[in-house]
Amino acid sequence: xxxxxxxxxxxxxxxxxxxxxxxxxxxxxxxxxxxxxxxxxxxxxxxxxxxxxxxxxxxxxxxxxxxxxxxxxxxxxxxxxxxxxxxxxxxxxxxxxxxxxxxxxxxxxxxxxxxxxxxxxxxxxxxxxxxxxxxxxxxxxxxxxxxxxxxxxxxxxxxxxxxxxxxxxxxxxxxxxxxxxxxxxxxxxxxxxxxxxxxxxxxxxxxxxxxxxxxxxxxxxxxxxxxxxxxxxxxxxxxxxxxxxxxxxxxxxxxxxxxxxxxxxxxxxxxxxxxxxxxxxxxxxxxxxxxxxxxxxxxx
Numbered sequence: 422x423x424x425x426x427x428x429x430x431x432x433x434x435x436x437x438x439x440x441x442x443x444x445x446x447x448x449x450x451x452x453x454x455x456x457x458x459x460x461x462x463x464x465x466x467x468x469x470x471x472x473x474x475x476x477x478x479x480x481x482x483x484x485x486x487x488x489x490x491x492x493x494x495x496x497x498x499x500x501x502x503x504x505x506x507x508x509x510x511x512x513x514x515x516x517x518x519x520x521x522x523x524x525x526x527x528x529x530x531x532x533x534x535x536x537x538x539x540x541x542x543x544x545x546x547x548x549x550x551x552x553x554x555x556x557x558x559x560x561x562x563x564x565x566x567x568x569x570x571x572x573x574x575x576x577x578x579x580x581x582x583x584x585x586x587x588x589x590x591x592x593x594x595x596x597x598x599x600x601x602x603x604x605x606x607x608x609x610x611x612x613x614x615x616x617x618x619x620x621x622x623x624x625x626x627x628x629x630x631x632x633x634x635x636x637x638x639x640x641x642x643x644x645x646x647x648x649x650x651x652x653x654x655x656x657x658x659x660x661x662x663x664x665x666x667x668x669x670x671x672x673x674x675x676x677x678x679x680x681x682x683x684x685x686x687x688x689x690x691x692x693x694x695x696x697x698x699x700x701x702x703x704x705x706x707x708x709x710x711x712x713x714x715x716x717x718x719x720x721x
Contacts (some may be wrong), residue, residue: 424548426622427512430512438478439709440671441676441705442477442675443470443482443704445481445483446682447467449462454595456469460491460494461629462487464498467505469668469695473695477702478512479510479609482514482516484513493496499545513549514574514676515551518552520554522720523559525710526560530564534546534567538600549573551576552578553578554607564624569622576646577610577623581606581628582629584655597699600638601638611623611644611645620645621644621645625646626650627639628648629675632661635649638666642667643667643688644673645672647665675705677701680701681702684699688695
């Protein structure tokens with residue numbers, strides 16, 4: 422099956438469904454009891470979520486850690502969920518935050534970005550992958566090479582949403598903040614691989630919880646897609662999130678995970694839970710809705 426490139430997916434799905442991303446972080450204690458208590462609960466949950474978002478949201482973000490925590494069953498379900506979402510035309514972001522040196526980074530890139538037809542296993546092939554750059558620019562090279570070769574996307578950690586992020590990311594190195602240096606690196610890599618697209622396939626993770634930093638970083642990342650976690654359970658402000666937008670529809674993707682799926686009443690029925698998710702989707706879409714100006718020229 423032929424799949425569109427990451428940028429083509431972003432342009433198409435944002436135009437159809439908006440910039441919300443459904444995060445799938447399977448935690449048994451956070452979801453209704455009707456999914457069951459056996460090992461198959463995670464498969465039922467993932468299938469339920471994909472069926473619930475299909476035709477309503479254009480992107481899904483699988484958090485790899487939750488699947489790994491369920492052992493071989495979880496990994497099998499992750500592979501099946503990725504395949505099912507991509508077959509439905511949903512853009513798949515795998516949130517694995519991988520990063521390592523040399524051959525190890527190349528192995529990660531082969532695992533998550535390389536089609537089976539090109540030597541990958543294909544089991545965990547996603548459209549886009551989150552990566553950690555803090556071991557140095559050379560650790561990004563295998564991921565960037567695969568992204569360019571196979572039309573994939575990357576989201577490189579830049580200024581994250583967690584409370585302790587400022588311990589390093591807000592520190593000065595020379596006369597620049599660490600996060601600014603990371604933004605410069607992301608923009609430079611993206612510019613070198615941009616081709617004819619208005620947006621770069623090499624994007625940045627900038628938390629929705631830090632709109633002031635996000636506004637500054639957006640100026641350094643005019644053509645980059647920003648993935649902005651933190652809306653919902655982490656307390657990100659839907660009104661302030663627009664500070665992370667640039668001038669191009671699709672240059673901001675907004676993931677919501679627990680904000681869509683968490684329930685306090687675990688006895689809720691399947692029909693009511695599906696309606697709850699749909700209502701939450703509609704609510705988040707309304708909260709982050711934005712009309713880009715007619716003048717969409719990209720800053721020089």
